[in-house]
Amino acid sequence: MSDIPQNLVWRRDEIESPCVQICVIHPETRLCTGCARSIDEIGAWSRMSTEERRAIMDELPTRSPAPAGRRGGRAARLKR
Incomplete structure (x- = not known):
């Protein structure tokens, strides 16, 4: 058995994925x-350089993956 602690075996010096396992692509955005x-970013993530990943991670907080407004619901249906 190795003298390397088990938690260091899989440690990497790369930026982790921001995935939160809610994988739904919004049709508009x-x-x-x-x-x-x-x-494209999701598909290429494992092949990206550290610099490319860092640039995306820095930009993510400014992105709005889905429009903030509601679609209308009952009130919009009643207006028809």
């Missing part, structure tokens, strides 16, 4: 409603 990344 084309961004994931869970992590706010685009389909």
Whole structure:
């Protein structure tokens, strides 16, 4: 058995994925409603450099994955 602590075996010096396992792409914004990344960013994440990942992570808080307004609900249906 190795003298390396088990918790260090899988440790990496890369930026972790912002995925929160709520993977739904909004049809208007084309961004994931869970992590706010685009389909292309999600697909390429494992091949991205640390700098590319950091740039995306820095931008995520400014993104709005889904429009804030409501679609109308009952009130909108009654106006028809």
